[in-house]
Amino acid sequence: MIRPATRGGIRPVGHVGAMAPYALADPVEKGTVSLAQNESAFAPSPLAIEAARKAATDLLPYPDPDWTELRDVIAGVHHLDPKAILCGAGSMELIASLVRAYAGRHEEVLGSEYGYLFMASACAQVGARYVTAPETGYRVCADALLDAVTSRTRMVFVCNPGNPTGTLIANSEMVRLRNGLRDDILLIVDQAYGEFADGAEDGFEIMQLAQGSATVVTRTFSKAYALAGARVGWGMFPKPVLLEARKTLNPNNISQISQAAAAAAMGDQAHMKSVVARTAAIRDRFSARCRKMGFAVPDSHTNFVLIPFAHADAAARADRMLRENGLLLRGMRGYGLAHCLRATIAEAPVMDRVASVLERISDET
Template sequence: MTCPVPYVAAMAPYTLADLGGDLISMAQNESAFPPSPKALAAAQDALTQTQLYPDPDWVDLRQAIAETHQLDPDMILCGAGSMELTGCLIRAYAGDGRAVLGTEYGYAFVASAALQAQAVYRQVPESGLTVSIDAILDNVTPDVAVVLLCNPGNPTGTMVPSVEVLRLRADLPEHVLLVVDQAYAEFCDASNDPSGIFALAQRGDTVILRTFSKAYGLAGARVGWGCFPPAIAAQVRKLLNPNNIAAVSQMMAAAAMRDRAHMQEIVRRTEAIRNPFASRCRALGLDVPHSHTNFVLLRFGSVDQAAEVDQALRRAGLLMRGMAGYGLPDCLRATICDAAVMERALSILKEALS
């Protein structure tokens, strides 16, 4: 019998959210609103060229990102979602006795990526469901090669200000690669100027990752990007799949990036639903951290209560994301959907909690 290599055989597969069959999903952190009409028009144009391979250098997409964020296009790499970039970064810089350091409630895919690289993965405690920069610094041991910071955090939705991220980089050893995953940054860019974070890439030891899956409404297109120091980009590029982003996806993402007004309207409309929903959940007695994303974390009085509410929601045709896999079995994570779905969820929560 043909056998896999031992470390792969020992791995558990990465688990995505339970999509629940015919249930309305509030579990995937997808946008409640469709992408820019300009992105949809670009997709139609791209369909006439699908006999051709996509641009392996993402030239127009990189130019759109660079123009929008005032970056050097030569420092931008694009991936099939930011997951691909995360995995390649860890394979390039961890493993072989090198460790990856994350936080208690950091993005779960990082653990899988570390296993794929045969690297040690460690998590440091968070404080009040929020990243503690001091805890990260206190746990940097000589074998740590990569520190991965999700900011804003998933599944907590909480955020540390840019000044704290700058302090982290300043106090980390120079040989440690800092990766800042900003998948939800568009939801807080207006109040948390990202220019200082992007500037960290100029140091040569920091990478900033973003995605089109959330605020741009392109989760199905699978496009992520990052601002990379050139030396790091050269190494990661060796591990990226050639032609990794379909031509249709590239053209949609470039058009979406250039339509900033539409993205900002998605953010505004999402916040207009999210904030009242969170407030009303708090009024029901739930612990709900302030969210800087397109979801909210709901903390119940007990694990049993969270399970009972989960079942009540499922019976009503709704599916939130259980958080036991993140060490938060008393929590459910609710993606912000359209207003009617959120009202329906609130009604079920109120009935179940009463």
């Protein structure tokens, strides 16, 4: 006979028990269009879909643990050394692996005020302290980050372009930030939306930082390549950091189907650039329409738009009205932006629906 478990018999370690689970977007109800997850408005490359179908015909072997084909294609497109690339189940896995490798209990990881909140969760998992420096006009401020560095700082984490703000700082500012940090501080530059900014800022300069300093640059296939469901990310790592981070990655972490799809998607740069251009055109029209209504929408270099309202109650009311019209945006209360909603860019007719609801709201205020 099995003895029943007693209350509190199994306990997690203290810092895990104290942490909150990472918050995803609200579940999508039937008949509702979700604009909350920053998924692509357009389908992935047909070459990626065909490569995935072909890979699915043989699922007997484990996937390539070194992502050989995928790394070679990434390196060829971005003019990088494939041996300096690590791939993960989304860039989230790579970010978490770096925290596990380099941030100890009670040490500090420094981020920007409105930076990607997954970093806070990754720090909580290991008992590290996540602290932030203020932004200026929803933009990362290199000087504020440098001023916030302490003797306990082990890592600095910056999203550029920013999430959830969509804003961008110049590569020269990122280089200045790196040059102002101690050599024993690891800088992580998350460029999940980098393809949307490559026309405005040359991403290759930042990639080169990873070759000559304690800097990692991460990207993902979830956004511009429209492969969120495949869960594939990659990063450029200095060799010593790569060796340590790899120890904390799951072996065989990316399925062969996802590897094949991502390699084909990376090889089809024309399709990716078309997705980016079409998304940006819809985004910019939507942003202009929002500004005409009086919303101070920051310039976005991503596939989403941050919409600030007069106050938190106004944002909550807009959220209710949008949901009543079958439209789900992302609330930003967890980021300290309770007065904002974030709208992922969807196809033009959907964005017109969002704008129409917002216009009714602005007319009533």
